[in-house]
Amino acid sequence: MKRNSTVRLTITAIFTAILILQTIVPNIGYIHIFPGLPAITTVPLTVAIYGALMGTKAGFIFGLFWGITRFIATYAMPSDMVSLLLFQNPLISIVPRVLAGVTPGIIVNLFKTDNPKMQKVSYLLAGFATSFMNTAFVIIMTSLVFMGDPTHLTKYLGSVNTSQPLIMILIVALGVNGIVEMIFTGLLTPIIMPALKLVMKKA
Known part of the structure; x- marks a missing residue:
């Protein structure tokens, strides 16, 4: 029990770092590609792997920590006006x-199985x-806050049709970033997870 707690604490410390x-x-966690728009973020990959490894409760705390760091970074290291307007609101x-x-802990729990192929599907x-x-x-x-x-x-x-509902404007403006992030996180999570689970079993 003590050994398991030590392993979990070590993993949490590494992922927090x-x-x-x-x-x-x-340009590690937040990569700016489109001028004036929020960065494409690689952090969901870190969160997905941690949550899938450690479970829902730990994922909740880690997600909260991510949100707090994003909130602080918005003021400490502002990058663009859109990000500043969005993420200065908690x-x-x-x-x-x-x-x-x-989310990742919930999905992995739904697919609890020893079948390696199904495990990879759950990680994806x-x-x-x-x-x-x-x-x-x-x-x-954002659509609720700026309604x-x-x-x-x-x-x-930038060049958006302001006659559209705000939520449609946001889907268009942030959709490309979101699609890139989803593909990136979805493809890499099942590649990284099996190796990490093997390390946890041997630790």
Whole structure:
């Protein structure tokens, strides 16, 4: 029991360090490709793997930590106006991250099996869903927060059709980032997870 707790604590420390590095080192966790738009983030991969390894409760705490670091980084290291407007609000910076942190553990639990192929399917779905939850709820929370005055945000989104509902504008503006993140996280999670689970068993 003590050995298992030590292993879990060590894994948590390693993943926490990785997340901090992704947050503070430019172009590791948040990669800016499209000028003026929020960065494409690789952090969902870290969160998906941690949540799938450690379970729902640990994933919740890790997602909360991710959201808090994103909230702090928005003020400490502002990158673009859209990110500043979005993630200075804790509803947008924290809630989607908490939900993303919980997601991989739930999916892996639903696929509890010793079949290696089914395990890989669960990891793929966990990675995809983690990134999807983050993107989807950033869009949902943003549309709710800026519902009263969308022009305060849309004027920084470049050439968008401002006559559309805000949620449609956000889907168009953030959708490309979200798709790239989902593919990246979904494909890499099942590649990395088996090796990490093997290390955990031997530890």
